[in-house]
Amino acid sequence: MTDAPCTHIGAISQVKHAKRHECEECVKIGSGWVHLRTCQECDRTLCCDSSPNRHASKHAKSSGHPVVASAEPGERWLYCFPDEAFAEY
Ligand SMILES: [Zn+2]
Ligand SMILES: [Zn+2]
Ligand SMILES: [Zn+2]
Numbered sequence: 594m595t596d597a598p599c600t601h602i603g604a605i606s607q608v609k610h611a612k613r614h615e616c617e618e619c620v621k622i623g624s625g626w627v628h629l630r631t632c633q634e635c636d637r638t639l640c641c642d643s644s645p646n647r648h649a650s651k652h653a654k655s656s657g658h659p660v661v662a663s664a665e666p667g668e669r670w671l672y673c674f675p676d677e678a679f680a681e682y
Pocket of ligand 1: 599600601602659673674675676678
């Protein structure tokens with residue numbers, strides 16, 4: 594990717610897409626979510642910062658996996674949590 598806003602996004606050559614269209618952590622605890630994000634390191638699909646549990650953000654902090662992709666239909670962007678950087682792809 595050219596003109597990547599951070600080195601984490603710059604290192605992604607192939608975007609990983611959601612395998613499941615649900616937040617696996619919210620399903621476990623019986624909660625709901627607003628939007629879904631897919632971790633670009635481990636393929637896990639988790640909920641966004643507008644969701645009550647913010648699992649994608651928590652996962653990024655605890656795992657050190659910085660970049661997620663939007664798992665929403667028609668959205669093609671990546672986000673790096675530590676750098677707060679967006680990039681379309
Ligand atoms: Zn970054
Ligand atoms: Zn969740
Ligand atoms: Zn991950």
